[in-house]
Amino acid sequence: MRKITKGIAPVSFMEWVRQKPRNVDDNQWFQELYKQKRWDIVSDLSHHNAREQFYLCAYCCSEISGEGQETVNEHVEARALASHRSLDFTNIVASCKTKGQCDAHHKSQALPLTPLMxxxxxxxxxxxSGRVEGKSARAIESIRVLNLGDNERNNKSLIEKRKQLSHNLMMANGLDPDEGLEDDELLLAVIDDLLTPTEGRLSPFAPVVANILRSWISG
Ligand SMILES: [Zn+2]
Structure with missing residues (x-):
């Protein structure tokens, strides 16, 4: 994951929040966006979030476009658990729509370690190998909740995709995934490069590769 810093909500969404009738709760009003087919606002929100995240899924770091076909407005603190945060822009991120992981696997479960931390x-x-491991109890739980690929039994396709794309990204930066590298200064330079957006975008899985490279740094 990459830490997401929330900015200001899109104007159309702020306007929608302001129009909320008194007798409707925040979760209901969020759902009204979809019931009333306010795709203009839904799309503003997902594009705004995707841009804020440099076009990476908040959870798995695969590429998202912000388009509704494959990007969803996702509540980090689920609406069923925190109805009062349903219209809180700082609680809404862009997730991919991949089946069996991220938003689709989160549903209404509590998420103890989030991309806002x-x-x-x-x-x-x-x-x-493409696998991910939690270094704390809350990380292990978040991997389970989002099904981020701790082993092949749970999410083989994400592990393979992550392995492939991370390897490609390492090769593109002159690193051999199987060899490692002992030059800390060079590693830091590559990490910095990976985490610097180009034209508002980060390469898919760049934060994953940065995480791997940090573990190569000796000291
Ligand atoms: Zn995802």
């Missing part, structure tokens, strides 16, 4: 960059350990 600094520790989301340090408490997960990504491996060359």
């Amino acid at each position: 600094d520790e989301c960059e340090t408490e997960f350990h990504f491996k060359i």
Whole structure:
């Protein structure tokens, strides 16, 4: 995961929130967006979030476009658990719509380690194999809740995709995934490069590769 810093909500969404009738709760009013087919606002929200996340899924770091076909407005604290945060822009991120993981697997479960927390960059350990491991109880739980691929039995396709794309990204940066690298200075430079957006975008799984490379740094 990559830490997401929330900015200001899109104007159309703020306007919608302001129009909420007194007798309707926040969760109902969020659902009204979809019932009333306000795709203009739904789309503003997902594009705005995707841009804020440099076009990476908040959870798995695969590529998202912000388009409704494959990007969903996802509540980090689920609406069923925190109805009062349903219209809180700082609780809404862009997730991919991949079956069996991320938003689709989160549903209404509590998520103890989130992309809104600094520790989301340090408490997960990504491996060359494509697997991810939790370094804390809350990281392990979040991997389970989002089905982020701790082993092939749970999410083989994500593990394979992550392995393939991370390897490609390493090769593109002159690193051999199987060899490792002992030059800390060079590793830091590559990490910095990976985490610097180009034209508002990060490469898919760049935060994953940065995480792997950090574990190569000796000291
Ligand atoms: Zn995802």
